[in-house]
Structures are given as C-alpha cells and as structure tokens.
Amino acid sequence: MKVVILAGGFGTRLSEETSTIPKPMVKIGDKPIIWHIMKHYSSYGFNDFVILGGYKSYVIKEYFANYYLHQSDVEFDMENNTMTTLESKTEKWKVTILDTGLHTMTGGRIKRAAKYLDEPFFLTYGDGVSDVNIKELLDFHNNHDQKFTMTCVQPEGRFGAVDINTETNEINSFMEKPKGDGAWINGGFFVCDPIVFNYLDDDTTVFERSPLENIANDKLLAAYKHRGFWKPMDTLRDKNQLESKWNDNKAPWKTW
Incomplete structure (x- = not known):
C-alpha cells in the first residue's frame, strides 16, 4: 500500500521556520518531521x-535527491x-514527489494524485507525529464495511490544570495539560479507498x-x-516540545 503525505501548505503559524523551507522539512532533532512520519510507516513495512x-x-525534492549520498559513507577519488x-545506511523507500500547486487546498492536492492511486492507500499530514x-x-479498516477510516484522537488541553480542594479552596496539585474536553477530532492517519476521488x-x-x-x-x-x-507541529512551541522529547530519547512516535 502507498502512503500519501500532504506536504504542500504554507505553515504560516510556524513562520519562524518556514520562511525558507516547507513545514514538513522543519527538523525534529537532525531530521525533518516528514522523515519521522515516513520512518513510522516504514517500521510497519510500508x-x-x-x-x-x-x-x-x-x-523536499532536493532532500531526497541527495538522501542516498548523505546517508552513506563514500570515497572520492579527486x-x-x-x-x-x-x-550505505539508506532506506528501502520509493518516494514519489508531486508538485500539486502553490495555492491548492488539501482535497485538490489529493485529486491531483489520482492517476498514481488506483488501490486503497494511507493518507496523513506531513506535520504531525503519533x-x-x-x-x-x-486491520480495523479491513474489518469494517466502510470505504474510509479516520484516526480520531483526543488532544491534550491547551493549558495545565490544578486540583482544588472544594471545601478549603487549597490547591492540592498541578496537572500538566490533561486531555481537553473529551471530544474526538481528526488526527489524520487515514485509510482511503480510491472512491475518494468521486468526492x-x-x-x-x-x-x-x-x-x-x-x-x-x-x-x-x-x-x-x-x-x-499524537501531536501536530502547529507552532514553534510544539516544535520545541517534540524536539525536547526526541533529544531526551522519550519520543513515543519512534517505533523503529
């Protein structure tokens, strides 16, 4: 199965990093976040x-054009x-990179890839890890009758919380970013049937x-x-949090 990654947006909320590179190329550790996503799928054989x-x-094209060279030990005879x-320490990847337009929306980008996707495929965003x-x-997708599966997640709360004694109003403890309001949201990591192009x-x-x-x-x-x-990289703060987890060897998304 092919893994389709949406990687064409402007990343305006991460403008500190994206003035010169696309958002999926912003680095977590010494590798672009899109590399982390691809390594995750690859660890399952895709x-x-x-x-x-x-x-x-x-x-993105230049990164993968030079990937083999950068991942290998080489000898130059000048x-x-x-x-x-x-x-060589390179990957067993086949990578197709499509230029789907500067201002194209997500659905338009997917539609432009139709001729390359005649079987069910994975689809996710190039700026979030899980x-x-x-x-x-x-397996879940194959065991259900629907043509599409969307991974749903409960994002962490925006702020930390405190546990307050209701009788004395004393603060018992602090909680770091509990889950939000309990609602499930779109977390990406889709499985799609080619019938999607009809929509x-x-x-x-x-x-x-x-x-x-x-x-x-x-x-x-x-x-x-x-x-x-699950965490998207929407802001510089998100990026720094992900990088901290990676540098501390506590990255939950590292499945390889």
Whole structure:
C-alpha cells in the first residue's frame, strides 16, 4: 500500500521556520518531521510514499535527491573524478514527489494524485507525529464495511490544570495539560479507498470539509480511536516540545 503525505501548505503559524523551507522539512532533532512520519510507516513495512508538495516543494525534492549520498559513507577519488560508496545506511523507500500547486487546498492536492492511486492507500499530514499502530489501523479498516477510516484522537488541553480542594479552596496539585474536553477530532492517519476521488472537485476543495462530510453522510467513514500519543507541529512551541522529547530519547512516535 502507498502512503500519501500532504506536504504542500504554507505553515504560516510556524513562520519562524518556514520562511525558507516547507513545514514538513522543519527538523525534529537532525531530521525533518516528514522523515519521522515516513520512518513510522516504514517500521510497519510500508515503504512506498507519495508526497503531495506545493510551497517550496523543490526543497523536499532536493532532500531526497541527495538522501542516498548523505546517508552513506563514500570515497572520492579527486584525480579520476569518481565516487565509491563504502557503506550505505539508506532506506528501502520509493518516494514519489508531486508538485500539486502553490495555492491548492488539501482535497485538490489529493485529486491531483489520482492517476498514481488506483488501490486503497494511507493518507496523513506531513506535520504531525503519533505512535498509532499502523497494522492495527489497517486491520480495523479491513474489518469494517466502510470505504474510509479516520484516526480520531483526543488532544491534550491547551493549558495545565490544578486540583482544588472544594471545601478549603487549597490547591492540592498541578496537572500538566490533561486531555481537553473529551471530544474526538481528526488526527489524520487515514485509510482511503480510491472512491475518494468521486468526492473531490477541483483545486479549491478542502478535504476536511464537504468531502469528509459527504463521505460520512454516505455512511462510508469509520473512526479508529487512538488513545496514545499524537501531536501536530502547529507552532514553534510544539516544535520545541517534540524536539525536547526526541533529544531526551522519550519520543513515543519512534517505533523503529
């Protein structure tokens, strides 16, 4: 199965990082966040990727064009102008990168990839990581009658909370970012049937609006509830939190 990654947005809320590179190329540790996402899928045996680029997509192309060289030990013979690979640490990935337009919306980006996707495929965003079990997600999808599965998550609260004694008003303890209001939201990590293209119109189509709403109305959308780790990288604060977990060897999404 192919893994489709939406990677074309402007990332305006992370402008400190995205003035020169696209958001999926912002680094967590010494690797772009899209690399972390791809390593996660690859750890479950899925190595065929279709990246839907847009804003500064040439940066993504250049990264993968030079990936083999950067991951390998090499010897250069300057006199004869030759290069010999001594040891390779590269991946077993096949990576297709599509330029889906600078201002194209998410649904339009997916539609532009239609000719490459004639079988069920995974779909996710290029700016969020999770420890979702991809095999269990696929098994769940295959065991249900719907054509689509969306991973649903309960995001952490925006602020920390305090436990207050209702009788004395004394603060008993502090809690760091408990779950929000209990609502389930779209966490990405979809499984999609090619019938999805029937719900997509043009470049202005926002996948998360009328297409998903119509798919749900047609009773074709199942919810896979993920109660583990999930975090999007929307702001510099999010980026720093993810990087801190990675540098401390406490990254829940590291499944490889």
